[in-house]
Amino acid sequence: MKLATYQNMKIFIFLLLSSHFAFSVKHSLKYITTVSSGLPDLPEYVAVVVVDDDLVLYCDGSNKMIEPKHDWVKKVYDNDPHHLEYYKITCFDEEPPYFKAEVNRLKRRFNQSGGVHILQRLSGCEWDDETGEVIGFNQYGYDGEDFLSIDLKTETWIAPKQQAVLTKLRWDADKARIKYNQNYLTVIFPEWLKNYLAYGRSFQMRTELPSVSLLQKTPSSPVSCLSTGFYPHRASLVWRKDGEELHEEVDHGEILPNHDGTFQMSVDLNLSSVTPEDWTRYDCVFQLSGVNEEIITRLEKDRIRTNEGKSEIRGC
Template sequence: MRLLGAPALLLGALALLLGGCEGSSSHTLMYFHTAVSEPNQGLPQFIAVGYVDGQLFSQYDSITRRVQPRVPWIKKVDEDVPQYWDRDTQICQNNEEVYRVSLQILRRYYNQSGGFHTWQFMCGCELREDGSPGRGHWQYAYDGRDYIALDKETLTWTAADLKAQITKEKWEKDPAFAQRQKEYLEEICIEWLQRHLEYGKESLLRRDPPVGKVTRKEGYDDRETLVCQAYGFYPKEIDVTWRKEGEVLQEGTFHRSVAPNPDGTYHAWLSIEIDPKERNWYRCHVDHASLGEPLVLAWEAPASNLGLLIGCVIAALLLIVAGIAGGWFYTKKRQEGYRAASTNEGGSSSSGGEKPQVVYRAASTDSVVVHPPEEGE
């Protein structure tokens, strides 16, 4: 997996880490650190961020120089670790200086006198649905390309090029260095992932079911494409398959990885190219942890608008008739009023000769180096 060359692209690396749209529900705790040789407005020299299940929960940069909470639930950590924010701030400030020196060393390795360069770090752990540890990552990238990564099973470092081989030889002179990273990934990281899941369980452990639909697009050579869409679901793991008469299809399908929505849910889609004559044989199956049984979706022709048009015409005719009747009634009342006024004009009344008045009321309507924050140590 490749780390990307600019802080704005860290979310792309995060999406790759979080995996595709298949698989059982799991949870991840990830840290990303990025240092740049030429900071500018809007681009700090150093930035460190932490994610749980793709949700940003903490951030540090060389402008604020303090670790900041990014979701309300992480503030619950103060009850367990009162010095949490001060301690992590100190760690990030130390890492900021380490990264600055590392960039200078790397530029010498690659014989670079200046220009824009990046040094990135990524680490994290995974907790499977059954509670067992999953994947662990501890790796670095220089100028957007893989540089060196830990193989935690063999406690060795994998160098991506000849310059990284220099770093590999230095680090492997101290076997305890790799052992410490392995312990972090398998113990400390997992412990803190479990804590974060407890702090944010209302958000992180919820289950929102997907809404699904199938659309179609005309293609070439008498072919068409059916697109199965699932959106608004959480957690991110989802299994979407196209089936023809019960058989799962792989050939001819185009798969898009799960992507986040602004509200914290996810969306995904899977398309397949078919012969339109066989359209009714295809079904999309959407399976998710929130569902008792999979959604089974087929393409449905849009409902006819004829009934709606007839209803609109009838409503318009009724309004016209009502308007004509209202106008006739109003005209008739005015004529009667004029006649009443004419009959009494100039006459006198038994009460003193005052002229009777006809009053009309008009109708109206109102209308993240060397180490990430090693929490707990």
């Protein structure tokens, strides 16, 4: 897979820190390391631990900060303090100077003097809890292009760019490095993944219903139905007229993350051709996956939040 280009780095990090996806049979543990050069607004070294695309740990190696993202993650580290200590040593002491030196080496190899440059590593494993199959991966990208990836079957490194061949040859000859990767990617990481899943299952399987609000900027603006605070992200939000879902005069927004790990979404309804007498024929309907009951909000004047007043319907 392609790693993010530096132009999209801020968006990439924001989405990464906020993303939550479906709990599935195939589980994954990902370690994503991002090292930047020439970006004063971002730390030079950032690493995150992601389980099933849910951020569980954030580390800012430049500022010596490490942050578990959920209470259940803290329980993992309380039960196995050496696990967290490994992250601290790796993030604070070992990797920042190593990756910084690698960026400088790559800049010379690519004949680059200044500018913005990004080195990323994506490593980890996938585990199928039905078949027990484990797939380990470790790959590097530089300035948004694939640079190196390990092939555990052949015990060699794949170099898609000419500038990576020198590193490939050096790492192919380092048999201890290959064995180290095999051990972590196929033995240690899968065990850590199972440990995370055991502690985090109740959190990842939870459901949270949203609050639903009707918003309108001006009397001539579309009415926006906003639902916020729901989890998981598998949800629908639609406008219905007389019980039938509308597809015209409707504008669906994207599902967006909230800072607390929940989600929000909105859908706008254009009322320019609707008389006030017909407003009550319209409903905004929210449906969360796994929950039978719908949250239905009738389009009524006194429920619309404007600059002058507000009304809110809370899911229960």
